[in-house]
Amino acid sequence: MSEFYIGVMSGTSMDGIDLVLCEIDAYSCKLLHSHEYPFPKELKDEILTAIAGVVTLQKVGTLDTKLGHLFARAINRFILEKRINAEKITAIGLHGQTLWHEPNAMFPFSMQLGCPNVVYSKTNMSVVADFRSMDIANGGQGAPFAPAFHAFAFGSLSKNTAVLNIGGMANITLLGDTLKGWDTGPGNVLMDMWIRKCKDENYDKDGSFAKSGRANEELLEKLLADNYFKKIPPKSTGREYFNESWLGLHLPIFHTIKEEDMQATLLELTARTIAHDALSAKSELLIVCGGGAKNGFLMQRLYELCGINVVSSDTYGINADALEAMAFAWLAYKRIHREKVNLQSVTGSHKNSLLGGIYG
Known part of the structure; x- marks a missing residue:
């Protein structure tokens, strides 16, 4: 039986926030709607400043919450403009905005901002996020997915x-x-x-x-x-x-x-x-x-x-602009169904991983 998922992607270029609505089952991922919303220049500049190393812990926390609100607004606008029945959405696959990716350190990590708890609170839909951490914990690069x-x-x-x-x-x-x-x-x-x-x-x-x-x-x-x-x-x-x-x-x-x-x-x-x-x-x-x-x-x-x-x-037949957001809608489907993803030959992880945490 198919289910409906929203995928949200904001890449390293920060040229926009890509949203998709997908109908997914075990054999297919069908794109129903997609849209790109602009990424605010002021917020983009703040993130670039943080990546350059001019940042405090307070600033990182503030950015995390700010991005959560930004993603939530984009999702709610997407639902309104595309006339989507939110009650039929199983979950949102939220990649978040990568601040730092450090897979080869003694204590490796990949940090994505955009608080999933804020997104859940403001959309009232379950959110799957923090996809990369488990792959890294299992010895992988945490990318690419x-x-x-x-x-x-x-x-x-x-x-x-x-x-x-x-x-x-x-x-x-x-x-x-x-x-x-x-x-x-x-x-x-x-x-x-x-x-x-x-x-x-x-x-x-x-x-x-x-x-x-x-x-x-x-x-x-x-x-x-x-x-x-x-x-x-x-x-x-x-x-x-x-x-x-x-x-x-x-x-x-x-x-x-x-x-x-x-x-x-x-x-x-x-x-x-x-x-x-x-x-x-x-x-x-x-x-x-x-x-x-x-x-x-x-x-x-x-x-x-x-x-x-x-x-x-x-x-x-797959929209070039939407494909990466579709990937995270699909990964959310995998997580909701507790299906581990085999990325061992890609990321170098030691075992198949259950990717992402569920919020809400």
């Missing part, structure tokens, strides 16, 4: 298919007898950061600014030499690593680079790191989802570098 849903959604396709999610970070899933997946590195995060600095725009629409420039091969070579790209999976990363400070380590040497050339270089960094991993897996088809799927120039470069068919997940 998208591969589990990719296997569920695209499992009937060829074993030589790769599914790519390009959000703030990019992660790739290799479908096959053994599910594999990892973060390839930065997705949109550095490109968004740079165009915000140069043009005060949230993102490079269709990659047009990058396309107007030319990648600087000398700088690109230095960026690609980073140890993260040499690491063998399982591996995951986030904005706490690939950020303005990371880029700033190299910029003093290249202060004469034109703004559009830097944009082109950062797009090329994303494209080449993805292409390297897709080609090493001998993929024959690359299905792309996430915000990066709308970047026409990035999609063009992926096609040119990979030499294989590169398509949006829209081609297979």
Whole structure:
């Protein structure tokens, strides 16, 4: 018997809050409604300041509650605008806003803000949240989780298919007898950061600014030499690593680079790191989802570098913008039904995990 779940996703790019309503059973996850609500600039700036390390414990607590209220308002608005019967919703799958992801420390953790108790209180619907902690407790990276849903959604396709999610970070899933997946590195995060600095725009629409420039091969070579790209999976990363400070380590040497050339270089960094991993897996088809799927120039470069068919997940009837929020609606379904998720070959966890806690 199918059930109804709401999925809520706010990624590392913080370009919006994605909400979906899904009808889910053991065999399918059907998208019924989706919408993206804007992420307040003031709150985004507060989070970026916190990630940069300029933060107190009081501020972290305040941000957690603020985000809880923000997510709750978005959910209630979504229900009202889409005329959803809230009484039929089994639960909300709430990812939260990642503040810090530290899976390789002596005492590893992944911190997502957006208090689920506030969300439950303001929506009166059960909330499943804190998905990553159990995987980390079981020895895993706590990310990426998208591969589990990719296997569920695209499992009937060829074993030589790769599914790519390009959000703030990019992660790739290799479908096959053994599910594999990892973060390839930065997705949109550095490109968004740079165009915000140069043009005060949230993102490079269709990659047009990058396309107007030319990648600087000398700088690109230095960026690609980073140890993260040499690491063998399982591996995951986030904005706490690939950020303005990371880029700033190299910029003093290249202060004469034109703004559009830097944009082109950062797009090329994303494209080449993805292409390297897709080609090493001998993929024959690359299905792309996430915000990066709308970047026409990035999609063009992926096609040119990979030499294989590169398509949006829209081609297979799954909204590229909604797929990650759908994944957390599906993970909420798994948690409500006490079904453990097998991510051992993806995150490196020692055993299958019951992901998330239930609030309300």
